Amino acid sequence: VVKRSCYPRWNETFQFELAEPGGEKLCVEVWDWDLVGRNDFLGKVVFSVQGLEVAGQEEGWFRLWPDKSKPRVDERRGSLGSLQLQVKLRDETVLPSHCYQPLVQLLCQEVKSGCQDGQVHLVTLLDEATTAECRQEVAASLVKLFLGQGLVKELLDLLFELELAKPCEPNTLFRSNSLASKSMESFLKVTGMPYLHAVLGPTIARIFEEKKQVELDPGKVEPKDTGCSGLHRVQTEGEVIEQGRQHLQAYLGELLDAIARSAPACPALVRAAFRQLFHRVAERFPRHQHAKFVAVTSFLCLRFFSPAIMTPKLFHLRQTHADARTGRTLLLLAKAVQLVGNMEPAAGRAKEPWLAPLLPALQKGIAQMKDFISRLVGTQDEEEEGEEKEGAGCPAAVLQEGLLFVHKTRGRGPLLAAASSSSSSSSSSSKKLHFCLTGEALSFAKSPGAEPIGAIALADILAAEKVEEKSFGSAQVMQVVYMEAGGRQETAYLQCKSVPDLNQWLSALRKVCGTNPRVLRAYHPGVYRGDKWSCCHQKDRTGLGCDRTRHGVTLQDWSDPLDPAVEAQRLFHHLQGLRGTLR
Structure with missing residues (x-):
């Protein structure tokens, strides 16, 4: 759901698994979400899978069409608008x-x-x-x-x-x-995302919260940015630029300090890869001592840190894209990190002379970066590398983990019992537990690193689905339907820290449980309160669900669980x- 916008941008990628594509159709519907009352249908786009088999993919703006079975609140005739989509059909018949x-x-x-x-x-x-x-x-x-x-x-x-x-x-x-x-x-995106979040997260969050005006290019300083900054003085263009330089230099200094301190926190496998690269380049160019450092920063700064700074939503650092002012700050910060990574700030100044005031900070950053790389590649972590290498192919490797809030309901089972006992206070409607998904089970503990206090075998998980926002007042809640030891079907409602985190959990759970023979074909997107379901008002708590499950809908990106086959x-x-x- 994109709120407070008549021109939403989702920028999401989903994958649908089709057993027999034949006469199937893909229908994309657009709805207007309402906190109170029913959501309003706005239109739909329908693709023929048979047509996609011939074309391979379709991309562009597609007109929204009405649906007679879903009347619109606004009955005015005319165009319903358009939706920009890219739809691709790929044959992935996976043999044993x-x-x-x-x-x-x-x-x-x-x-x-x-x-x-x-x-x-x-x-x-x-x-x-x-x-x-x-x-x-x-x-x-x-x-x-x-x-x-x-x-x-x-x-x-x-x-x-x-x-x-x-x-x-x-x-x-x-x-x-x-x-x-x-x-x-x-490789960096698959193995280094937690490290990236730890290094960039605090600075990115600060930039989004402060929304300060940052501009160094005189050609981009708008008239509205100059003028009265107080009761008795006028802010000149030069003062706007100087103020922007101070803000940008503060953000850059904070970020480079975080990078400089992060060598021990960098995953051992990533450090080993950079160590190999560092020594290979040193052997290839023995007379150019500069080259081995640039080789590392060409990946770490130019292909990892800078893209994440420019578009933090795509790296799951933020839930939404930045507004124009914040986006400009992020762009300038990413450019500064690129110049540090190039280790030739004078070249950047030649292309864009207005970067000259930032030169002292860039030179200091280059010295910090060289020292960081020396420490990053200078320590052998053979034992840690062996553990990570062994764990990567192990069936019990961690596929997804993190803290989730467990919402209390009228259900039973070990998960709800653990949530109730995790705190002495019984007044709270939710309790926080640390969950860990492996190729064997979904386990939970009172805190990260603590011994698990319970687990649900993957074979007992029947569905993993989103919950209506109206149910708990949050768009970040999922439900895990499972079979407890006594043969009773239970549902756990788990709240994630963000919508991207929710999608990651749903994708991971569906990938490891989607082939279970007992998976449900229907579920209730609401919650059972009082004597009925909030979604369909059905009174039978164990009755058939009112919406179909989506076992085949998973995220298609670099953070998916590994599937070598x-x-x-x-x-x-x-x-x-x-x-x-x-x-």
Whole structure:
């Protein structure tokens, strides 16, 4: 739900699984949400899956159409508006994992043996034959596949070695969208998101809260930004720019200090990958001591930190996109971080002279960044690397975890009992527990790191669905329907910290439980209060749900749980499409 906007932007990606696409249709409906009363239907767009099989994808603005079964409150005739969508149909018939073992074994053998003179690598052929449009997807599949095999560090090392064997300049290393660059970028997004949130989160939150005017370019200072700043004085353009410089320098200093302190908190596997890269570049360019630092910052600053600063919503740092003023501040801060990452602030000043006042702060930041990288790659963490590598392919690897509020209801079961006993106060309507989802169960504890006080086996989870906002006054609540030990069906209502967090939990739960033979086909999006359901007013508490479940709707992005069989299938399908090129 996008509130307080007649021109909403969702920027969300969803994946729907179709067993038999045949005559199916995809219907996208737009509703006007109301806190009180029924939501109003605004229009719909319908896609024929059969048509998508021919076209592959459809993209653009699509006109909204009425639905006779859903009358609009506003009966005026005319255009209902349009919706911008991209719809893509992809054939992903995933065979049993053993069918892809020859391909997986070949790739693993190449990665383990490393780069050998005269040997043609399948990875090299993938890099050379894959188009720029597909390279990101192929890189993500390779990274996820080798994470599942416990060989992602070796994969990245091979890609670094192959990339450095090509003719290249030390100042432009890994700036192109090669398979090595895209793979490292995907690797950081898969393994480094908690670290990114810890480093950037406080500064991003402060910028959104303060909404200060930050501008250094005289050409972008608007007349309304100058003028009376008090009762008796006028603020000049120069003062606006100087004030903006002070704000930006404060944000940059805070952020660089956070980065400088973060070396011990960086995941061991990420540190190991950067250590490999650092030493590979040092060997390739022994006379350019500067190059090994730039190689690290080309990924850490230019492809990880800066994009997250510019668009924090896409990295789940914020629930909504920034307004114009905050967006400009974020853009300037991201540009400053890029200049620090380039380690040549004079080059940035030559392109944009108005950055000159920031030069002392940038030079200080470069010194901080070099010191940080030296500490980041200078400590061996062999034991931690081994633990992470082993855990990546382990069935009990953590897929999702975090603190969730458990809303008290009239239900029973171990989860509700644990929530009731987690605090001495019984007046609160919700209790906070730490949940951990693995390939075996959804467990819960009183706090992070504490011993679990209970668990729900994945085989007993029947559905994971969103709850109507009206039920608890929040759009961040999900329900987990499960079967308790006594054979009784129970529902736990869990509130997440944000809508993106809610979507992550739903996606993770559906991916590991969607194939359960006992999954429900219908559920109640409301809650049972008094003597009826809030959604459909049905009085039978155990009656059939009034809305269909959405087991096949999952997030399609880099934070999904690993599924090596799916990634192997995607690589196999991609290689099939390259048969003509590879010949």
